[in-house]
Amino acid sequence: MACEDRRILSITVTGDLAGITVRDLMKQKLGFSARLMSRVKYRAGGILLNGKPARAAALLAPGDELRLDITDPDSGKCVWVRPEPFLPPEILYEDEDLLILQKPSGLVCHPSFGHYADTLANAAAVYLGYENRAREIHMIGRLDRDTSGLVVIAKNSGAADSLFKQQEEKAFRKVYLAGAIGRFGGDIVIDRPIGRIPGVLMLRQACPEGKPAKTRCRALAVSGNEVLTACTLEQGRTHQIRVHLASEGHPLAGDLLYGPGGAREAFLATGDPGVVRIMNEAGSGGELHLCAYMAVLRQPFTGKILRVTARYPRWAETFGPEKPVRRKVEEILTDGNPAGR
The missing domain is CATH 3.10.290.10 (RNA-binding S4 domain)
Structure with a gap:
């Protein structure tokens, strides 16, 4: 090295x-x-x-x-290969210990079945000089394939340890923008456990036997039959925002899993998990209205407070200009209390 x-x-x-x-x-x-x-x-x-x-x-x-x-050794679980075509990742922030990237909707975060090189982690590895090396990529919280927004990567184990601890202490916080179908106003807190839907690996549901999950939501603006919502998570379960808002009767626009006519409905009607796989691979033809929009965290070793903002999603433009939305989201992060406790 x-x-x-x-x-x-x-x-x-x-x-x-x-x-x-x-x-x-x-x-x-x-x-x-x-x-x-x-x-x-x-x-x-x-x-x-x-x-x-x-x-x-x-x-x-x-x-x-x-x-x-504190340099990481070349001892990761996989050898990183260059995606083809290779598109350099969009960088929102970078220093010696952190790399914060903009993830577009439709891109998988980490290698998985059917996605071995066309991932955000592969693009980050090539950018960092890890191509054809087994260096570990410390992604601090992944996003679903169809979710856009900021993704935080620690460049070394020391920074990763700090960020995981910050998550536990609620010093590292994110606010997501979600476009929820149906009208509601003000603040809501959804406190329902989330677990798997028996018989299919991909889907989740709000159920008493699931793991604790709490989502805090604040309605920011309305456009037609859709509410622009700022969401923060207490735990961060798989598909938490999507499942919770759908359980309230407000599924996200463009959600091919939990939205109207989506994979969840198809599976419950047919009992066939293959239907879910086929619908997920086919895509919705539209963009999921969910974006990891803003985060606040401490630089792992200097302690400097960082506030990083993702690119304003195109689907959110129908709710008006970004500036007032950004100001409201900053208030949520400053208060650390988006919908009351």
Whole structure:
């Protein structure tokens, strides 16, 4: 691996860090997983204290210069190949640790059956220089194939550990824009467990035996028989926004799975899971009105607050200009409380 390909975290020890060990700093202050700590400890030159190799048990003193090599090894689950044709990903934000991309509707996030190279992860891997390498891609929350919007990728395990912890602490939050069919106003909170529909792998339903799921929705604007809705998730179950709003009688426009005449209705009528697969592969002919629109998070190591916004979806333009919508979504993220608790 080339020298310039390495991620070295440099830390100047100040008073609040003095007296603790390197191990405690990695675990308690940086939130490193046990796997990453082990990788750093046993890597040649993984821990340098004032320019010299050090052990994880070393005590830190004010003014010490600590360098941690947190570079990921080439040991991922798959070797990344270049999509053909290759379209460079649209970058919304990038620094040493983060890459935030715009995912178009219709693009799969990660390799799966029938999609081995034509994925957002493959495009990101080629952009990052991982082509024909087994480097891990840390995608922090995937989007459904038909959902558009921002996708956050951590460039190393340390950044990934931080972002997963931020998710648990609700410091990393997203707001989705959804176009829901039918009229409603104000705020609604949908608190219904979500589980699989027996007999078909792809579909989900709101059901008592499912896993806890809560979605908070705020109506922003109306166009015809569709409401532009800002949604935030407490858990992030598969198809959560789509299932929850459909359970309220407000399926998303363009939803080939849960919308009127969609795959869910076809499966319940026929009991044939093949119908779902065929309808999903055929597509709806339109765009799902769902977009991961805005996120707020902390830079994993500097602590800087980042607010990143995806491209305003074309389908949302019928509700009016972006500026007032963006302002309302920013208010939701600032409050951290989109529909009351």
